[in-house]
């Protein structure tokens with residue numbers, strides 16, 4: 001249960017002073033529903049006002065608070081603003097301008113001859129000094145705003161003043177909490193306690209950076225604790241040692257037309273070493289697109305089958321699941337293994353028969369989407385789970401899957417998204433890491449070009465298709481504007497059909513029905529379509545070696561890691577492949593240099609580092625899809641600075657400081673709840 005000391009913070013915003021249902025809805029737009037969310041809602045800048053008696057040129061551009069006396073109302077025309085000429089205590093004139101206000105309003109609010117306290121930014125307008133839509137208060141009226149005022153991200157209906165009030169009330173609910181950070185770390189960094197740091201972060205004063213550092217560290221510590229708890233929990237369970245006999249793997253290797261790369265051999269050694277231990281494997285396999293992960297996954301699965309158990313391969317989408325199933329079936333043709341596919345789409349008798357066979361152990365390898373871990377799906381004896389494109393799944397989902405078997409299975413996760421090390425620790429910190437850092441020989445590098453000339457690209461495509469080539473044409477899909485983007489793909493497909501011939505062009509996007517989408521992909525894979533127009537549904541895994549031209553439209557709208565993934569769809573055969581990045585006419589400097597980087601390098605890790613710097617972690621990892629919250633405080637730079645420290649700290653706590661039962665451990669439990677590290681919290685509950 002959540003420690004009672006945190007209850008005031010987890011109260012709904014409706015419990016705060018003056019918050020009615022309308023305000024609840026407004027706050028919800030900012031994803032604020034509890035006092036905690038307000039306390040974590042940080043200002044982005046601060047207004048620093050100067051209190052003065054007189055204005056002059058030197059103050060232009062500054063926010064000021066100044067007593068002024070209205071001398072004349074100038075109602076203006078229907079289109080021009082209301083203008084009030086006012087004078088300061090030294091006789092200097094200042095125009096106050098208001099949009100959408102009437103002369104009547106001015107007479108009540110700014111009666112002539114009555115000095116008012118005027119708050120706003122001093123500007124120059126022609127020869128005159130002016131303040132546009134200032135705030136006007138009575139000299140002896142309500143307390144003026146503070147000279148330093150933090151500015152919060154707002155939404156319609158909530159003023160900054162109101163937000164400040166709400167935040168202040170929420171901050172009043174932050175209790176003094178026992179320290180969870182290692183004392184030596186606190187001392188070295190000179191950090192203030194959590195509650196003080198949070199308040200200081202809102203004040204935007206000199207020490208704000210140190211406060212933010214501490215908060216980021218807290219967040220990373222919670223993250224690392226949760227991951228280490230998951231790891232400890234998984235590894236504490238008794239799994240089963242699975243040793244291969246070579247019965248299946250040897251004939252597979254003999255049937256391959258090429259040899260494994262050194263990197264493939266190395267990671268296979270790491271994986272089989274793990275599987276030969278009773279402690280369940282928890283390993284992440286990273287390898288750039290085309291590095292040959294699928295084969296490594298298959299060898300691991302065959303090893304599990306040789307040892308008398310079943311294996312499951314989990315893919316993030318149906319398309320990928322189907323493709324994996326087809327690839328594995330082809331690779332394992334002639335071997336005595338049964339490989340089946342289960343997706344959410346399978347219904348009725350066929351599904352029941354399949355489930356019965358699975359439960360009876362008549363299926364060796366099951367491939368599918370998350371459907372393969374539903375309640376109704378029972379394995380005879382699941383020894384290994386392989387998760388493809390791991391970054392699409394969150395820690396909570398990974399936990400779920402580990403609970404599926406009676407004896408905890410070994411888990412091998414694979415990802416083609418090269419993840420900078422610091423980020424890998426925050427996301428996959430509970431796993432050991434393996435890397436395939438070498439591509440199969442004989443691959444030609446993909447030639448990447450950037451162009452704004454649509455006509456040239458379309459003509460180039462036509463020539464490519466006439467020559468018998470196949471190509472992808474990708475249109476952007478950005479969250480929230482899906483309709484528009486889907487239309488973009490649809491329109492583009494229609495255009496290309498006219499240009500290249502109706503039967504030559506297929507369309508695949510996320511809103512199509514699964515079977516329709518699959519049919520199009522299958523037609524493309526079989527060479528019946530020359531061009532596949534698609535949204536990012538083809539981003540991961542799709543493998544059509546004969547497609548050697550990739551066109552990405554509005555390339556500047558994609559993340560770099562995403563572009564790299566998309567580009568990885570070509571260059572999969574021995575033919576020379578080209579990737580054309582079709583950009584918009586007007587590009588920012590950053591957009592230009594991003595596309596330039598794509599042209600210059602094929603190195604996924606370099607691209608990932610750069611993407612992390614430019615766009616933040618959520619984008620790279622597609623965490624929005626997996627539903628896992630990004631960090632509140634730990635920006636990429638702070639992740640880099642502090643994650644290793646936080647990991648050491650967390651490990652020290654769990655290994656040496658008496659785990660979560662000692663004094664610091666109790667404090668750390670509060671930390672886990674405070675930052676809602678669900679995975680870790682779930683374990684606290686059950687253990």
Ligand code: ADP
Pocket residue numbers: 258259260261264287288289290291292293294295416440441543572
């Ligand atoms: P990834 O999943 O890492 O993107 P794949 O497993 O799809 O890469 O492999 C890409 C292609 O390379 C596949 O067609 C696969 O059969 C082939 N391949 C894998 N390993 C080798 C190897 N050692 N030598 C040559 N080709 C290989």
Ligand code: MG
Pocket residue numbers: 293294416541
């Ligand atoms: Mg793959």
